[in-house]
Amino acid sequence: MQPHRQPPPAPQPGARLLALLLLLVLQAAAAPAASGGPEDPRQPLDAGPSRGLLQRAARAALHFLNFRSGSPSALRVLAAVQEGRARINPKEGCKVDLVFSTERYNSESLFEGEERLGKCSARVFFKNQKPRPAINVTCTRLLEKQKRQQEDYLLYKQMKQLKTPLDVVSIPDSHGHIDPSLRPIWDLAFLGSSYVMWEKTTQFLHYYLAQLTSVKQWVRK
Ligand SMILES: *[C@@H]1O[C@H](CO)[C@@H](O)[C@H](O)[C@H]1NC(C)=O
Numbered sequence: 001m002q003p004h005r006q007p008p009p010a011p012q013p014g015a016r017l018l019a020l021l022l023l024l025v026l027q028a029a030a031a032p033a034a035s036g037g038p039e040d041p042r043q044p045l046d047a048g049p050s051r052g053l054l055q056r057a058a059r060a061a062l063h064f065l066n067f068r069s070g071s072p073s074a075l076r077v078l079a080a081v082q083e084g085r086a087r088i089n090p091k092e093g094c095k096v097d098l099v100f101s102t103e104r105y106n107s108e109s110l111f112e113g114e115e116r117l118g119k120c121s122a123r124v125f126f127k128n129q130k131p132r133p134a135i136n137v138t139c140t141r142l143l144e145k146q147k148r149q150q151e152d153y154l155l156y157k158q159m160k161q162l163k164t165p166l167d168v169v170s171i172p173d174s175h176g177h178i179d180p181s182l183r184p185i186w187d188l189a190f191l192g193s194s195y196v197m198w199e200k201t202t203q204f205l206h207y208y209l210a211q212l213t214s215v216k217q218w219v220r221k
Helices: 013-019 052-067 145-161 178-194 193-202
Strands: 022-027 028-033 076-089 093-104 117-127 134-140 206-209 214-217
Touching: 028 134, 052 076, 052 093, 052 134, 052 178, 052 193, 052 206, 145 178, 145 214, 178 193, 178 206, 193 206
Parallel strands: none
Antiparallel strands: 022 214, 028 206, 076 093, 093 117, 117 134
16 A cells, blocks of 8 residues: 555544554555446446445445544444435536445454444445545444443553564465454554545445555554
8 A cells, every 4th residue: 555645633542552553564455446346237227326336335434434433343344235326416426325234344253232233324425536535424333432442452452462573474364364363453454544445435446455565563662
């Protein structure tokens, strides 16, 4: 991933905490993809917005939400788009209204009593010639703030206790495997690249995190 300018809003405390410990060098980590999933070639053009467009819009809304929450334990990804409507104005751009379900990115660590799926509604506006879709999104059943902070703090402590520096060449490895012990690093990278993935998503392209090529860790005095 190319260096990018700092996002204007200040990062949330959770993100700052973790940034103290880890610098993730994401070289060429966000890879563009031409569509948001297999699009059905048989779908006629006038049959409403394509599935790909709705999925790209929903993912952009989630990258925005993840970036704003700044918490590796609150990461959410798309489960399914439930409703969607797009209005295209050739002069202005494309406005998408959506309802979709989400799931925790790291679904192995569900809390007791936590529901697996959450629900969001969003309006995503891809403006012509402008970076970053404009997004309004509201979600239900997000992880409680207190639990999130607890979880983030545990991760912080776990990282801080690592005695030997992480000697990581690539995550996932050449077989596409992420060792469970490296999963927290991957989650941090996913959070760290959420801004870029939001910023770069367009009506036609989405970005996703493909591989981490180096991880550097240091302890701040
Ligand atoms: C989001 O909501 C604000 C305030 O209601 C509004 O000004 C803005 O245009 C909305 N943006 C989108 C993309 O709907």
